Amino acid sequence: xxxxxxxxxxxxxxxxxxxxxxxxxxxxxxxxxxxxxxxxxxxxxxxxxxxxxxxxxxxxxxxxxxxxxxxxxxxxxxxxxxxxxxxxxxxxxxxxxxxxxxxxxxxxxxxxxxxxxxxxxxxxxxxxxxxxxxxxxxxxxxxxxxxxxxxxxxxxxxxxxxxxxxxxxxxxxxxxxxxxxxxxxxxxxxxxxxxxxxxxxxxxxxxxxxxxxxxxxxxxxxxxxxxxxxxxxxxxxxxxxxxxxxxxxxxxxxxxxxxxxxxxxxxxxxxxxxxxxxxxxxxxxxxxxxxxx
Numbered sequence: 001x002x003x004x005x006x007x008x009x010x011x012x013x014x015x016x017x018x019x020x021x022x023x024x025x026x027x028x029x030x031x032x033x034x035x036x037x038x039x040x041x042x043x044x045x046x047x048x049x050x051x052x053x054x055x056x057x058x059x060x061x062x063x064x065x066x067x068x069x070x071x072x073x074x075x076x077x078x079x080x081x082x083x084x085x086x087x088x089x090x091x092x093x094x095x096x097x098x099x100x101x102x103x104x105x106x107x108x109x110x111x112x113x114x115x116x117x118x119x120x121x122x123x124x125x126x127x128x129x130x131x132x133x134x135x136x137x138x139x140x141x142x143x144x145x146x147x148x149x150x151x152x153x154x155x156x157x158x159x160x161x162x163x164x165x166x167x168x169x170x171x172x173x174x175x176x177x178x179x180x181x182x183x184x185x186x187x188x189x190x191x192x193x194x195x196x197x198x199x200x201x202x203x204x205x206x207x208x209x210x211x212x213x214x215x216x217x218x219x220x221x222x223x224x225x226x227x228x229x230x231x232x233x234x235x236x237x238x239x240x241x242x243x244x245x246x247x248x249x250x251x252x253x254x255x256x257x258x259x260x261x262x263x264x265x266x267x268x269x270x271x272x273x274x275x276x277x278x279x280x281x282x283x284x285x286x287x288x289x290x291x292x293x
Contacts, residue, residue, distance in 0.1 A: 012075060017161045020073050024153050025174075027068055028145065031061045046130045053141035061145040065153050075160050081152035083214030093208070093217040097224035100275050105234065107271045108250060113259055117237050117249035128247050135231030142230070143223030150175050150202060151209045151218055168210070172202030183263050190263040197261070197268035200276035201225075207283035229267050236266045 012020065035056040042048035069078040108114035123131075150171050158167035176198025183190055208218040228234050235246035238260075243249035252259055261269035286292075 012157075012161060014161065017157060020157055021154055021174075023072070024065060024068060024149060024157070025178075027064050028061060028149050031064055032057055035060065046133045049134045050137045053137040058141045058144055061141075062148050065148060069153055069156075073157065076156040078153065078156070081148065081156060081215055083212065083216065085214060085216045089212070089214070089217065090220060093212075093220045094224070097221040100221070100279070101225055101228035101234075104266070104271045104275060105228075105250070108236070108259075112253060114236060114250040114252050117240075117243040117251040119244050119249070120240055121244050123244075123247065131232050131247055135233050136227055138231065139223050139226035142226055143219045146175075147205060147209075147215050147219040147222055151205055152215050155206070155209075164210075168203065168206040169199075172199045172206060175199070175202035179264070185263050187263070189257065193257070193262045193268040194264040197264065197273060197276075200273050200280070201267065203280045204276040204283075207280040207287070211283045211287045229265070229272075236260065236269075 035052045038056060039048050039052040042051065066078050069076065154171045154174065155167050158170050162170065173195075176195035179194050179198045180186070180191055183194060205218045205222055208221055209215060212218070232246040234248045235242060235250070237243035237246065237249045237251055243251070258270045261267060261272070266272060
């Protein structure tokens with residue numbers, strides 16, 4: 001990680017920095033709304049999600065953010081965000097991306113905190129295929145677009161004003177805040193848990209980006225994490241109806257906010273928080289020591 005404390009030679013006022021950060025977030029949201037409207041006529045859900053997420057939202061979001069950065073903001077080179085993708089390194093991060101969520105599920109299962117939640121109605125092969133297609137598409141689009149926004153453009157714009165550690169903290173905090181929109185209830189404990197989880201998850205993805213200088217590797221880990229935890233492929237179900245809608249469901253043996261993650265779900269639970277912290281600490285340590293693995 002280079003230049004962890006110095007500010008960029010080019011810098012906006014604080015007001016402009018905040019304004020352009022809000023503009024980047026607004027573009028991100030507007031593209032999502034536009035893509036939903038453009039696909040509202042499609043009745044077959046898996047096809048709708050595939051077209052909306054992969055063929056519309058993903059390219060339009062990356063293009064729109066890039067255009068805003070080059071034509072309006074002009075204080076950093078957006079091309080520097082992406083880095084060079086290497087096949088061998090991509091496989092390494094793909095492997096790590098698989099290990100992390102599997103480690104979380106193994107923790108629940110091996111320590112007898114959760115057990116398989118049997119379906120009351122079996123899903124057909126077509127249902128399972130549809131669920132996989134839907135949530136893989138959503139996860140790919142979310143991982144790539146969110147990393148491009150948070151660890152890419154927002155990080156770059158805040159780094160022009162603040163130190164690198166401060167830029168990581170700010171973008172991770174915003175990352176936590178936007179996930180409040182995913183809550184179904186807004187009690188103080190739920191909000192605190194989702195923001196804390198978002199900050200720690202954001203720090204982990206930032207650590208991957210800081211260590212590799214390649215946004216795609218952070219996106220790979222993000223995509224796989226989302227496939228396992230945001231959709232209906234593997235679920236820590238709160239009840240039978242939720243279990244019946246997922247391919248592989250688990251239930252807690254003993255109810256606990258620390259293990260369930262509250263209203264937000266498993267991503268805000270302690271086992272996931274420990275993964276975020278461990279990966280962040282190890283990568284930032286290796287980064288400071290200049291160790292490449």
